[in-house]
Amino acid sequence: MNGRALNLLGLGLVGVIGIAFLVLIPRLFELDVVLELTVYMIMAILALSLALIWGYGGILCFGQSAFFGLGAYTYAIAVFNIGESTIPLLLAIVLPAAFAALLGYFMFYGRISDVYLGVITLTVTLILFNSVNSTAGPEFRIGSARLGGFNGIPGIPPLNFPGNKASPIDLEGMFYLATISLLLAYFGLRLLLASRFGRIIVGIRENERRAELLGYDPRAYKLATFTIGGALAGFAGCLFANWGNFVSPTIFGLAQSAQIIIWVIVGGRGTLIGPIVGCIGIQWLTTALGANQPSGGPDWWAKIFANAPLILGIILIAFVLLVPKGLVPTLGDLGQWLLSSRTKRAKTRLEPKRAEEG
């Protein structure tokens, strides 16, 4: 089997699993499970945005939550003011994308080195956290939307079917919307990465100097990649604001930023499916740790297991040290190794036969 066939098989598999998931989950599970899975799907879109920027573009962005949060806040503020949700949804994509473009312009055209890029993006999201956090007073309002500071914005009106304010999307509808969006984002990115643009950004990640010497301007390609990633993260933020009808400054916080990076590291850079798997797995684990406080046994044991950040930290360190490529690429290597050792064995069995024939 060659690479191309394997590729198509993978794509088909993701499609089939995605559609099965979409059709079966609401029929098999209660609403609370469906709700929980909805937020996994939303976060997986966010994971994809960093998978593109970092995994393929080679841009180490520690502040992906800035665009996520901007998307959520933009939607909230816009929908309070406008009512009908189509334009707020679009704004929640366009504004974070524009912000990413502006930030990216200064970083890439200013020739900021990779390490500082990480520092700057992290700083930006923390500045947003602090700014929004201190807007608690009633004087902080944009039109009819109160920013609410650390209390956040509650009661955000849900998305409605485009153009029809009278038919809001219900909870099950949100599950469908989030899952379909994730599938579209996944396949859309696959298309993008298979295009000329996608191949060039991977080339730039591999060797920026060589790409330049061939005549490509890395700054322009990185800027475009960063902007697309910002747009996708903003869209995820919009869905997130809808999911809980609530948004607060913690969306910009350090914990949120770190989470996204952990998803990508655990799942594997340089793949799209990896960060999705990493994101869903870690969120599931976090929920499970929070919910299942073991009864009995020594007290400290229970405390450790209830401490999700601690467990996450341990997982992160374990992955960085033991599975540095991440889950999906490592499994891929393993599969390839098994396949090649089998074909080798098959070949050695064939060899004597050929000799007889010859």
Place this chain on the structure above:
Amino acid sequence: MAAPLLQTRDLSMHFGGVRAVRHVDFSLAEGELRCLIGPNGAGKSTFFKMLTGQLQPTHGHVLFRGQEISYAHAHEIARLGIGIKTQVPSVFDGLSVRENIWLAASRIHSREQTKRVVDEMLERVGLIEVAERLVGQLAHGQRQWVELGLVLATDPQLILLDEPAAGMTHEEVHKTAELVREINRTKALIVVEHDMQFIRMIAKQVTVFNQGSVLVEDTVESIMRNPQVRDIYLGKQAAA
């Protein structure tokens, strides 16, 4: 006399106190093949880096077909038609040989053309058999060929080769010399090389660098007989 393809005027590069290149006036005619030799640290690679926008000269000028390119970006210079094979092979190690060549060809060709050009180039540099392998897994000599293929696939008017024969077997060196001569039928080249046998195979005109300056410029025969050159360069090799 026709205008030169490439010209440098009083070109200098200082790294702190180190004067890597000093006041170099250099001129290359359209279609010319020039060899650049000189001992380690003479400033040959630094000179190449200034010609390709990888380093901004401390002072002086680089002109390509009369156009000032001293402070242009590397990608702009590449687009004007200067290609370089660097001393340490600069390739896309994590990608296949085919993808490497594709990335180069794709910059100037349409989609269908690119496909064809990639196949032709793989044939030309003899990498058809390893086309699907990752470049990082290839031997040093083969990676040199990949880089050569990359440079050729962007169809530059002037090609700079920084020690193209380094790490190659005797047979590969011959093949490289042949390829250089073939390229020279349509393109101008500057070739930096330490391997004197290789120089003899390809050279007509030779420029000798020493301590950042041009020591002498002459035909290959006279350079080989030049006692000064022997002293600074060949003498050292003979002594070693």
